[in-house]
Amino acid sequence: MSYDAITQIKQELLVRYLEAWAPAALHRARRVIYVHASAGATAEAAMRVLAEQSDLVRGRELTMLAIGDELGEAGARLSAIAEQSGAGAGLAVHTIPGGTDKTLPVGLKAIGAQRVPLLGFLDAGDAPAPATVAALTAGKPAEMLLVLPPETKTDPYRTGWPLFTQVELAVSDEPGELLVFGATAGKSLEGFKEALWSVDEFAGVRYRDPGDPDRHLIDISLTPHPGPLRREMLAYLERTGSRTVTELRTFALTETVYRAADATRVLHTLVDAGTVTREPSHGRLGGDVVISY
Missing domain, CATH: 1.10.10.10 (Winged helix-like DNA-binding domain superfamily/Winged helix DNA-binding domain)
Structure with missing residues (x-):
């Protein structure tokens, strides 16, 4: 599997979805939280999208909670991007070193994530505990993008997410990583699907519908093969x-x-x-x- 290509497509999808989610959430509420738990380099790309909301952030609070075992210098770079955005105190970054299962529920409570618009992106390599993912439903409304290893059973992750869908990222007949989207309300699912089919194709990465018994590979296109x-x-x-x-x-x-x-x-x-x-x-x-x- 082309790891770099898969990483690129996940990052572009996250950026596209954040570009739609962040302004909509800031129009809806005075406090908004984005949670990023990833072993990859997507955190800085996400932070740049949040920094672009500087005009909307004034008078509001947009917080990024970054979780990971190897934050180190990455945490400092996230803070620098926030400081350079011109959003002032309205855009904040909180970093918590450690594994997702251990730190995410604690971090959510620490920053007061209950009943505020929240989006979580979890891509930490290993599959997190379903209870960890369910903790994101403290937000109102809550949404999540979850990346799971190939062939992971996704039913345990449906708890608390009335809107739930998944897609397999693949470059061959071998099983690929699973990208799961969940939401608690609204038209979020339609927005995710639009972003899903709008990304550019990277090095032959294609989608596979986990529900398709024929395991047909689908080219990424605005008009996908039916x-x-x-x-x-x-x-x-x-x-x-x-x-x-x-x-x-x-x-x-x-x-x-x-x-x-x-x-x-x-x-x-x-x-x-x-x-x-x-x-x-x-x-x-x-x-x-x-x-x-």
């Missing part, structure tokens, strides 16, 4: 019976790597091909139209 989604939607209809267009869009958004809009495009092709039927049989393919297989 094959895996088509198979998963048909299998879902076969298991559950008729479903509305809204339910199928929700299924695609929450249970696959695809977006709700991708589900609509696939449904149009399935209806036109006669693979599925719709009721009513004519008119716009609105959310209340019932699809049967």
Whole structure:
């Protein structure tokens, strides 16, 4: 596996999501917290995004909690970026050395992360304890990006996250790292999916939908190949019976790597091909139209 390429794509995805999340969170609340627990070099890239919010930070508090076994000079560089941003005391960095499981829950309590908008990025190499990830749900609303080793079982990490999805990052037929996104409320999941398909492709890195039994590799594109989604939607209809267009869009958004809009495009092709039927049989393919297989 191309480690550098995987690292680059994770960093770009984080940056793209932070660029959307930070201003929205600062408009919503006077205190905002970003938690970064990563063994890689993504912390400085994240800090630069936060530093770009200097105009919005004035009169508010934007805090970065950085956790890791090897902070050292990296912690000093994060503080320097914050100081040079012009945001003054509104942008702060707190660093806590140590492993994620040991320090993250303690750090969240220490900075008063309860009931404030919070985003956590966890990529520390080893899989953290599910309870550690669940601690991030203290935020309101809370969101998290979690990187797990290949073939890690993700069900234990769903606790506390009503919105939850995952994608496999791969460069070959071998299992790749899993990128998990969770949120407690709002349209965060749609925003993550838009960022997911907007990143540039690095050295052949592709996505794989963990729910696709054929393990099809999908090129990163604004209009991704629909094959895996088509198979998963048909299998879902076969298991559950008729479903509305809204339910199928929700299924695609929450249970696959695809977006709700991708589900609509696939449904149009399935209806036109006669693979599925719709009721009513004519008119716009609105959310209340019932699809049967």
